[in-house]
Amino acid sequence: MTRGRPRVAVVVFPGSNDDRDAADALAQLGAQPTLVWHGSEQLPAVDAVVLPGGFSYGDYLRCGAIARFAPAMASVVELARAGGLVLGICNGFQILCEAGLLPGALRSNASLAFVCRDVPLVVERTDTPFTSRCERGQVLTIPVKHGDGCWHPGPAVGSTNVVLTYAKGHNPNGSVDDVAGVVNNRGNVMGLMPHPEHAVEALLGSTDGALILGSLLDAAHERALAVA
């Protein structure tokens, strides 16, 4: 059977700025992305959801605190609770933590500086739908660009929630235990501060982001087949 194109919803909030980058990267990798406005109460039928980077609602109150209550989020939460695939990138990660779909909270970078550079990430788990194309211990080069990426664990966090860490000595924001990306207990929701959508073309410096987005699409394709 020829591989169909997995359908992915990229939710756009007021202030999101990496939505089209995410959609373009996903399309390049073979997906059928749809930009979904935050005001839509119903998501279209999709195989995965991506919450993109940006400054939704101006980062007012706390990053992602207001976006979590956007009309579209009710559908995203429902999809996640039903086991659907959800990936939050940067602001998307913040929104998922605020929504309680991922453990912990993101705060201001310890340096108080906005950091924009490529960082080396270490893959801690490959048994997730987001890192299946990676090798354990593999180092990925993916850019970060954020001022509030310092992750704090909550009481319920275990080491199995950690999927990606910043390589020793390269933590750009003071995240506890150098955590760069986490997954929920069930393994269907992931958030990461780095931007894989900005690392899918050699021209831009790295294609390592394609490993993460590609893993997501592999899993999305499996789900689409299972339902068909």
Added chain:
Amino acid sequence: MLVRPKGGILDPQGDAVRSSLRQLGFAVDTARVGRVVDLELEAASPGEARGEVERMCAELLANPLIESFDIQLVE
């Protein structure tokens, strides 16, 4: 209501403020920065108002993982 970073949690903003104050010659030991949210609402009683604001804090105004809050009623 006042929102503060939870005790014991790193507060880089507070540290930056402390450093600046000390540079200006003030003998400050610690500084922690929070935020104030002023709300006007109608309620049947102060108790009800407080309860409403507590719910607002739990849902939106504060992140209980990293923040604590104080409600001050001004009638």
